[in-house]
Amino acid sequence: xxxxxxxxxxxxxxxxxxxxxxxxxxxxxxxxxxxxxxxxxxxxxxxxxxxxxxxxxxxxxxxxxxxxxxxxxxxxxxxxxxxxxxxxxxxxxxxxxxxxxxxxxxxxxxxxxxxxxxxxxxxxxxxxxxxxxxxxxxxxxxxxxxxxxxxxxxxxxxxxxxxxxxxxxxxxxxxxxxxxxxxxxxxxxxxxxxxxxxxxxxxxxxxxxxxxxxxxxxxxxxxxxxxxxxxxxxxxxxxxxxxxxxxxxxxxxxxxxxxxxxxxxxxxxxxxxxxxxxxxxxxxxxxxxxxxxxxxxxxxxxxxxxxxxxxxxxxxxxxxxxxxxxxxxxxxxxxxxxxxxxxxxxxxxxxxxxxxxxxxxxxxxxxxxxxxxxxxxxxxxxxxxxxxxxxxxxxxxxxxxxxxxxxxxxx
Numbered sequence: 001x002x003x004x005x006x007x008x009x010x011x012x013x014x015x016x017x018x019x020x021x022x023x024x025x026x027x028x029x030x031x032x033x034x035x036x037x038x039x040x041x042x043x044x045x046x047x048x049x050x051x052x053x054x055x056x057x058x059x060x061x062x063x064x065x066x067x068x069x070x071x072x073x074x075x076x077x078x079x080x081x082x083x084x085x086x087x088x089x090x091x092x093x094x095x096x097x098x099x100x101x102x103x104x105x106x107x108x109x110x111x112x113x114x115x116x117x118x119x120x121x122x123x124x125x126x127x128x129x130x131x132x133x134x135x136x137x138x139x140x141x142x143x144x145x146x147x148x149x150x151x152x153x154x155x156x157x158x159x160x161x162x163x164x165x166x167x168x169x170x171x172x173x174x175x176x177x178x179x180x181x182x183x184x185x186x187x188x189x190x191x192x193x194x195x196x197x198x199x200x201x202x203x204x205x206x207x208x209x210x211x212x213x214x215x216x217x218x219x220x221x222x223x224x225x226x227x228x229x230x231x232x233x234x235x236x237x238x239x240x241x242x243x244x245x246x247x248x249x250x251x252x253x254x255x256x257x258x259x260x261x262x263x264x265x266x267x268x269x270x271x272x273x274x275x276x277x278x279x280x281x282x283x284x285x286x287x288x289x290x291x292x293x294x295x296x297x298x299x300x301x302x303x304x305x306x307x308x309x310x311x312x313x314x315x316x317x318x319x320x321x322x323x324x325x326x327x328x329x330x331x332x333x334x335x336x337x338x339x340x341x342x343x344x345x346x347x348x349x350x351x352x353x354x355x356x357x358x359x360x361x362x363x364x365x366x367x368x369x370x371x372x373x374x375x376x377x378x379x380x381x382x383x384x385x386x387x388x389x390x391x392x393x394x395x396x397x398x399x400x401x402x403x404x405x406x407x408x409x410x411x
Contacts, residue, residue, distance in 0.1 A: 025051070026110040030095040032156045034164055038251075040157070041167045041333050042239040044231060047153035053111050055142045056152070056173065058180040059083035059121070060104030061128070062135045065403055068396030074375060075132045076399065077392055078207055078274045080104045081377040082127065082200075083136070086120040087113075088379065089201040097154060097166030099173075099334040100377075100390040102221075102398030104137075106173050106334050108154075108166075114140060118191035123200035125191075131281045139180030139189035150175040160326035163388045168334040206378040207275040208299055210266040211394055212258050213373045217345045219257055221369040221397030223405050224337040224355065228363055237363055238337060244354055245339065248347050255341040257374040257391055258328050260321035265299040272296065315384040328376070328389045338398060340374055340391045359408065367405030369397045 025031070028051055040046055061067060061076045068076060084098050084105045090113055098107040109117060121138045128136040146152060151170030159165050179185045226237040249255035266272055272295055280288045302317075304310075309318030330340045348370070358364045371394040380387045392398050 026053075026094060026112070029097050029108075029154070029156070029166075032154070035155055035157045035167075038157065038331055039239060039242050041155060041169075042235045042242065044153075044235060046155045047167075047169065048155070050108060050143055050152050050154055051110075052143045052147065054108050055111055055114055055140050056146065056176045057083070057087065057107040057109060057117060057121070058104070058137075058139045058141065058173075058177050059107075059124075060101070060137050060177075060181075062137050064103035064399045065396070067134055068399055072132070072134065073394065073396045073399075074207070074270075074274050075134060076103045076396070077375055077377050077390070078205075078278065079124070079128050079132065079134060079136055081205060081207075081379065081390055082124050082202060082278065083107070083121060083138070085202055085205045085379055086124055086200040087117055089203055090116045090120060095164075097156075097168065099166055099168060099332055100329060100392075101334070101338070102392045102396075102402075106168065106177075108152075111142070115194070119194060119198040120200040122191050122193055122198040126198070127200070127278065127281050131277050137180065137186075138191055139176070139186065140191065141176040141179055141189050145179070145189075146172045146176055159329070160323075162323065162385055163327040163329075165329060165332060166334075167332070171335060174335045202278055204379050204381050205275065205278060206380050208265055208272060208295060208378070209376045210264045210271055211373040211375055212262055214257070214342045215259070215262055216343050218343065218348065219371045219374045219393045219397070220339075220341050220343060220348055220351075221371070221393030221401045222337075222339045222341070222351075222366070223368070223398065223401045224364055224366045225335070225405065226364050237358075238333075241337065241355075241358075241364070245341075245351065248351050249341055249343050255343055256325065256328075257330055257340050257342045258325050258376060258389070260325050263321045263324060265303050267296055267299060272299075320383060323384065323387070324376075324378075324389055327387050328391050330391045340393050340397060342374075365405055365408050367401040367403065367408065369393055369395070369400040369404070371395050371397060 064076050087107050125136045128134045150172040152172030153170040155167040157165045157167050180189055226234045228234045228237050253259055276288055276292045280291050305317035306320050332338050355366045373394045375392050375394050377390045
């Protein structure tokens with residue numbers, strides 16, 4: 001099993017009083033203090049600079065809206081997760097920050113890993129093209145090319161004992177994304193092939209759960225970007241937005257899209273084919289058939305163990321769904337606030353009225369997408385430990401929410 005570490009350091013200090021950590025060590029992210037509450041991300045004092053000997057990786061599926069319209073939303077999600085897992089497998093037990101964006105990802109790595117990262121990401125691009133008939137855009141931007149124009153500030157938020165989430169702000173991630181997408185600069189930051197046989201390690205990637213139905217009326221995929229003129233005003237506005245969402249939807253299980261009682265492993269092709277195609281790319285139809293049936297049998301065994309609460313080597317499998325639920329990323333921030341939440345139609349209408357009022361005041365832009373279910377793509381390194389589960393709304397949640405937000409920005 002690939003070794004990987006999500007570090008957690010407990011503290012009794014008020015997280016709003018942490019001093020930023022300034023270091024050039026590749027361990028700087030592992031050494032950051034850990035915030036305990038989501039609202040703590042709205043305090044500037046909780047954020048630190050990223051060392052200049054690091055780089056930002058940006059990936060996204062081009063024309064993702066078209067792919068989603070063609071029913072490829074699971075493939076779009078999976079390729080975003082693929083770009084994260086191959087980098088985690090390169091850095092091994094070094095803790096690095098990353099954020100899943102639905103149709104892509106933002107990842108930060110020390111410069112020493114760039115050459116290996118380029119080759120692995122080229123392999124993911126080839127997989128996207130050959131196996132899924134999709135195009136994955138990839139760029140690697142040095143911090144020094146970003147910080148002359150924008151900041152990248154980082155904090156670390158405790159989601160569970162198995163997963164600490166990176167929180168990124170300052171405009172630098174958005175700027176890096178523009179550099180990677182802009183036709184005038186994209187070639188400067190595209191990976192360079194060293195050999196024609198680049199390979200990638202996808203160990204730990206799983207896509208085996210059924211679509212997760214809402215427990216209420218709907219699943220809301222939401223993106224909000226504050227447009228206040230100063231950082232202090234932006235902080236206050238995001239704090240207000242988060243408090244408003246908490247007031248409308250609740251803070252915990254009330255709005256969580258993936259609680260243990262509505263998680264079920266999948267057995268149909270539509271639930272398992274995406275993972276199968278990743279691990280059997282270029283192989284024969286027989287190899288694909290065997291892999292598909294192998295994970296069906298694994299899911300059957302997992303279902304039996306979870307329902308019977310059998311203890312294996314000290315691990316109670318009846319607790320596994322709870323571990324999965326607690327290690328999801330349904331709330332996050334990387335220059336914009338992103339959430340996937342389960343709720344009622346009336347709750348969404350109340351929230352949209354609030355957001356629309358703030359938009360008309362010129363204080364924010366937002367986008368949203370509504371579905372009846374959520375999707376989950378998983379990175380699992382230990383069943384009873386290190387793991388993270390990426391959540392998105394079905395039918396293209398984040399990607400379609402981003403499309404609506406861009407349309408609103410134009411207006």
